[in-house]
Amino acid sequence: xxxxxxxxxxxxxxxxxxxxxxxxxxxxxxxxxxxxxxxxxxxxxxxxxxxxxxxxxxxxxxxxxxxxxxxxxxxxxxxxxxxxxxxxxxxxxxxxxxxxxxxxxxxxxxxxxxxxxxxxxxxxxxxxxxxxxxxxxxxxxxxxxxxxxxxxxxxxxxxxxxxxxxxxxxxxxxxxxxxxxxxxxxxxxxxxxxxxxxxxxxxxxxxxxxxxxxxxxxxxxxxxxxxxxxx
Amino acid sequence: xxxxxxxxxxxxxxxxxxxxxxxxxxxxxxxxxxxxxxxxxxxxxxxxxxxxxxxxxxxxxxxxxxxxxxxxxxxxxxxxxxxxxxxxxxxxxxxxxxxxxxxxxxxxxxxxxxxxxxxxxxxxxxxxxxxxxxxxxxxxxxxxxxxxxxxxxxxxxxxxxxxxxxxxxxxxxxxxxxxxxxxxxxxxxxxxxxxxxxxxxxxxxxxxxxxxxxxxxxxxxxxxxxxxxxx
Numbered sequence: 114x115x116x117x118x119x120x121x122x123x124x125x126x127x128x129x130x131x132x133x134x135x136x137x138x139x140x141x142x143x144x145x146x147x148x149x150x151x152x153x154x155x156x157x158x159x160x161x162x163x164x165x166x167x168x169x170x171x172x173x174x175x176x177x178x179x180x181x182x183x184x185x186x187x188x189x190x191x192x193x194x195x196x197x198x199x200x201x202x203x204x205x206x207x208x209x210x211x212x213x214x215x216x217x218x219x220x221x222x223x224x225x226x227x228x229x230x231x232x233x234x235x236x237x238x239x240x241x242x243x244x245x246x247x248x249x250x251x252x253x254x255x256x257x258x259x260x261x262x263x264x265x266x267x268x269x270x271x272x273x274x275x276x277x278x279x280x281x282x283x284x285x286x287x288x289x290x291x292x293x294x295x296x297x298x299x300x301x302x303x304x305x306x307x308x309x310x311x312x313x314x315x316x317x318x319x320x321x322x323x324x325x326x327x328x329x330x331x332x333x334x335x336x337x338x339x340x341x342x343x344x
Numbered sequence: 345x346x347x348x349x350x351x352x353x354x355x356x357x358x359x360x361x362x363x364x365x366x367x368x369x370x371x372x373x374x375x376x377x378x379x380x381x382x383x384x385x386x387x388x389x390x391x392x393x394x395x396x397x398x399x400x401x402x403x404x405x406x407x408x409x410x411x412x413x414x415x416x417x418x419x420x421x422x423x424x425x426x427x428x429x430x431x432x433x434x435x436x437x438x439x440x441x442x443x444x445x446x447x448x449x450x451x452x453x454x455x456x457x458x459x460x461x462x463x464x465x466x467x468x469x470x471x472x473x474x475x476x477x478x479x480x481x482x483x484x485x486x487x488x489x490x491x492x493x494x495x496x497x498x499x500x501x502x503x504x505x506x507x508x509x510x511x512x513x514x515x516x517x518x519x520x521x522x523x524x525x526x527x528x529x530x531x532x533x534x535x536x537x538x539x540x541x542x543x544x545x546x547x548x549x550x551x552x553x554x555x556x557x558x559x560x561x562x563x564x565x566x567x568x569x570x571x572x573x574x575x
Contacts (some may be wrong), residue, residue, distance in 0.1 A: 252538060258543070262539065262543055288530070297563070332567070336567075
């Protein structure tokens with residue numbers, strides 16, 4: 114680990130420190146937008162409301178984002194990346210117990226692995242509301258749609274690859290296409306959160322876990338098989 | 345079939361003809377709201393825009409619906425009912441070929457049945473946009489949420505019961521809870537339509553069919569089993 118500070122005056126103009134400051138400004142604008150969008154919705158949030166909340170001028174906004182749509186796409190990408198990283202940190206650990214038995218794991222082991230994955234999910238209630246609003250806006254806005262779709266597909270593909278690798282490491286695989294199955298599980302997870310919000314669940318994350326745990330373990334168990342040797 | 349007209353003056357005050365006229369007014373208001381919501385979104389549609397389109401006064405609106413929210417709930421219920429009826433008309437016919445073979449049907453037979461069910465779906469593109477907007481509005485509006493959720497659950501339960509009955513009639517069943525599986529398939533269907541819209545597919549219904557046909561047949565085949573005799 115290199116803890117030495119760069120010598121003053123040695124950094125090139127617009128170099129490391131400038132880049133770091135720009136990145137911090139961008140992050141603070143994204144944080145402020147997240148708060149404002151959660152409270153007032155995207156259409157109800159002005160660029161002023163975002164810059165006021167972040168403590169910046171409109172100039173700072175436009176030197177980072179061309180528009181409010183640009184910012185919500187950046188927010189989607191940041192959130193998806195953070196969620197994938199959280200999952201990546203835990204996935205091998207969560208899947209490891211499935212490899213300690215020979216053959217196909219019992220339903221209880223699969224249930225435990227799914228519960229562990231759900232337990233590390235961050236605040237999903239607010240994100241579900243925001244994401245539903247982003248998606249609707251993107252569906253109605255042909256200029257925004259392709260980039261929104263790209264971030265959805267990247268998320269699905271990276272998650273599917275992660276699931277594949279983790280299952281392969283313990284000698285398992287899905288009996289149906291893992292990309293398709295991962296998408297199906299993500300769709301279900303999102304709809305369970307939407308229903309928890311509609312039901313006015315005080316602890317929406319818990320309501321989702323209870324709902325998903327009734328559905329997924331037996332489904333995933335039915336669709337998991339031992340990987341043939343050498344495959 | 346009784347084709348005789350009621351004798352003039354014999355109908356009780358506010359009776360059959362009045363009821364039929366009221367029902368037609370209500371239907372015309374719902375049709376107009378559907379058109380206006382599709383074009384301008386719910387928030388962008390005033391009650392005036394709906395009554396103008398339908399050719400009625402505001403008075404006619406309020407004698408049928410307490411609010412715009414009340415109307416969109418009625419629209420959701422009407423649409424869900426129509427979709428269930430369309431499916432009910434076709435389901436037995438579509439599932440019948442699965443019963444003509446002994447034992448578990450081949451993947452091709454299941455693929456054919458799913459394709460037939462998808463082929464009778466009405467316009468889903470517009471409905472998907474409207475339904476996404478309704479759902480978002482209901483999630484943010486605790487007064488609307490419970491009734492919206494109730495209509496979602498009624499739809500899911502009636503569809504699951506229909507699937508169960510049709511499979512039982514040909515000696516089959518799902519190896520996992522059919523209510524859960526039906527929900528999962530509905531979630532996937534909705535998300536496939538959202539992706540087709542995001543992708544700017546010219547024929548969104550066709551894009552959904554292509555997408556869903558890559559995923560569902562092998563999944564449903566894996567989860568279908570022969571019903572043990574006497575069960």
